[in-house]
Amino acid sequence: MSGILSVIGTGPGDPRQMTPEAAAAVSDAEVFFGYGPYLDRLALGPHQRRIASDNREELGRARAALAQAAAGARVCVVSGGDPGVFAMAAAVCEAIEAGPDDWRAVDLVVVPGVTAMLAVAARIGAPLGHDFCALSLSDNLKPWEVITRRLRLAAEAGFVIALYNPISKARPWQLGEAFALLRGILPATTPVIFGRAAGRPDERIRIVPLAEADAGDADMATCVMIGSPETRIVARPGRSPLVYTPRFSAPASR
Incomplete structure (x- = not known):
């Protein structure tokens, strides 16, 4: 059974500018993929796992996140700002288009943010x-x-x-x-x-x-x-x- 993959933005950096919808997605997720400094903005619990990568590894990060979600995990891909503006939402869509069929069955949620x-x-x-x-x-x-x-x-x-x-x-x-x-x-x-x-x-x-x-x-x-x-x-x-x-x-x- 496929899991869920949420793509969120943390906003420009002020914690008050992270949307409630993005905060709710963080609370619900088990595994987090993102650039290290963006993941550092999140207050994750001991039951939540972070997988950091370099800022220029967007497509590899997207593929790894989709593989986890397709296996049933609740996954969160983290960007700064808004995830759809020069950020990870496009990389996730690109990976889905070129990837295996089970990635298309993943429940994908792109959460708008403040760019x-x-x-x-x-x-x-x-x-x-x-x-x-x-x-x-x-x-x-x-x-x-x-x-x-x-x-x-x-x-x-x-x-x-x-x-x-x-x-x-x-x-x-x-x-x-x-x-x-x-x-x-x-x-x-x-x-x-x-x-x-x-x-x-x-x-x-x-x-x-x-x-x-x-x-x-x-x-x-x-x-x-x-x-x-x-x-x-x-x-x-x-x-x-x-x-x-x-x-x-x-x-x-x-």
């Missing part, structure tokens, strides 16, 4: 108040040429852009190149938000114009958000400024 761009946006106002998109700058699974084309088209279309996986030791140059590309399309005053560890004790939020955006201000714990030409900054004496994108869009010039 990083939502946490960053909430800390500064409402930059996602109008049309937006999310892009990963990692070229581990897609060519850099695809990333730059999508980035250029998103900027030309007027989307607010949230960048995930902006920089790493293996990819120290890509965010700087992305900023250079965007400076050729967007106004120099376009707000850029560096949102690191939003909601956690080590949170760092910085707002700068695109002309001054420095890739050195980001790391892999940072979500970088680039406003559209319509995104505004509202100064507030004695308080942090608000960044928001109006709900309406100016008519196109003819």
Whole structure:
């Protein structure tokens, strides 16, 4: 008899931002698969077993979790943020599609969570108040040429852009190149938000114009958000400024 496989996100890191539904899935599960730092966020009991793996072993982790669930276990696959945004839900679906028939019989539950761009946006106002998109700058699974084309088209279309996986030791140059590309399309005053560890004790939020955006201000714990030409900054004496994108869009010039 097949078991159940829940795919959850822990949220951006603040325990209060983990949803009750995700917490209930954790309480019900017996075996947990995930990247070690994400599993560390859970308070597991002595009857619950954790199996940690490297952050770049998503497909292998998904296969191991499905094998346990197909054997009848109550399994939980753990992501940060939301499991469906650049995270483990897609890897589990990919493994099911290519795997044995009994994996398709597993009761799969994907539990929505709070992704990083939502946490960053909430800390500064409402930059996602109008049309937006999310892009990963990692070229581990897609060519850099695809990333730059999508980035250029998103900027030309007027989307607010949230960048995930902006920089790493293996990819120290890509965010700087992305900023250079965007400076050729967007106004120099376009707000850029560096949102690191939003909601956690080590949170760092910085707002700068695109002309001054420095890739050195980001790391892999940072979500970088680039406003559209319509995104505004509202100064507030004695308080942090608000960044928001109006709900309406100016008519196109003819």
